Amino acid sequence: MVDFSKVRAIDIHTHAEEPCGCHTDDGYDELQSTMAQYFGAPWSHPPTIPETAAHYRQMNIAAVIFPVDAERETGYRRYSNDEVLEQVAQHDDVLIPFASIDPWKGKMAVREARRLIEAHGVRGFKFHPTMQGFFPNDRMAYPFYEVLAEHGCTALFHTGQTGVGSGMRSGNGMRLKYSNPMHLDDVAVDFPDMNIIAAHPSFPWQEEALSVAQHKPNVYIDLSGWSPKYFPPILVKYANSILKKKMLFGSDWPMIAPEKWLNAFDKAEFKDEVRPLILKENAMRLLGVS
Template identity: 70%
Template sequence: MNIDDLVAIDIHTHAEEPCCTHRDDGYNEFQAGMARYFCNPAGADGMLPTVQQTADYFRERRIGAVIFPVDAERETGFRRYSNEDVARIAAENSDILIPFASIDPAKGKAGAREARRLVRDFGIKGFKFHPTMQGFYPNDRSAYVLYEAIAEEGGVALFHTGQTGVGAGMRGGMGMRLKYSNPMFIDDVAVDFPDMKIILAHPSFPWQEEALSVATHKPNVYIDLSGWSPKYFPEILIKYANTILKRKVLFGSDWPAITPDRWLDDFAKIDIKEEVRPLILKENAKALLAL
């Protein structure tokens, strides 16, 4: 990866299409609901690019991309996509893709062993957690055996925070409970794993100030700006991004729900200082990931 040739690094993209297997029953309907929530004109099909298609899209735009699946099979019934397959395709496109993995913390010691193997044998740089989709509080001690493995292997932990588009508008919210994704629960994780880099994903509606508080207080906590069009960013988030958190805020799109084209176009129109823009778009991620 030639970092100098990239115009940006997207810290938050999803591998939504299975690499080597078929889609589960109900998965198209789930993705159609996501497309409606994010006003994606392509509908469910637009929410399901392959990992290779993702690489091709980002390469055309000279944007590096952190990509990951989400292991939420216990709560959703949808089988998880293979971390190894995502890592393999990322390795074939290492000029543009940076592989993260996802392991449900409920897998306990088996999950911890998997995490170590993925870092050592597949070049995984970090791990994605979605407390609402995975149905757990981030500070639940049962998850700590997995965090310990990630921390010891030098991995990054990226946590979904705030409301989610998953299940939005669907009956019962598709069983998704928003309470798990309050960023204040991750404050405990930052205390107990002070050397593990942690990313709070998304503007954390309705807990934005909690997220800013944790990121301001804990040196190892960062915020990514994915999942929302920048035109909807709250004023306080923009204020902190321009000042005391300017080196801890990261560009993320939430591809394929939100495309980088849409995000970057809206980002150009909000009141971010010119000297801060390159920090958010690339330099902060470069430093965090030691690229």
């Protein structure tokens, strides 16, 4: 298990993009390579889970890691949660398991979520409304959320536009409207005991995200997917003040390496007393390990 007293930070947002290191291409490679070019990622092939663990171990950083199940909307194969969790369990000194199930799978999603939580200790679930093609407040997803709320799990939602699909024909068919963070407000009202993370600076809806996080006690914001040098001033201002206990470090590995994000964070205008909260303490409280 992660020794949280020794790691210097907790990255709340990393992707298990290549758990097995081999697959038959179904178009996902083009999306990955386009994203890597957009973000300036240095790798020629997405890192495997063991490679991810080795990198974070070297950095002395713990990482929440998950796949993304969007096969219904995109046609891309999903990485098996069981396969991901099996490999994550071999590196549980640095990796913290989340999972992903497309909420459109209905009762199948509910059954799988319950099994993953009860049998494998999954701590949270990643939702990607833009890739999965749903509004977070669509009632079809509520039975899924009920399982998360029942077990004290965290729901992490992609918000805004971070670059996924950017520049591809028709934006790779992805509709940005689904990831407006204001849709999380209904979810926060209807599931007040389920912790919710609005992932990424929510461009172009940053003020909506700040509003929801300020108004709803169970809503947090992770700062992944953007270099801190590009953060809008209002985000930094809120992080330094009324939302200093609601902000979380996230990189969006493997598109952004944690050391690259941290280097830019060191140069950004965050208060010294706020930095430890963002890098580790807020995540520990959220994960129930503080």
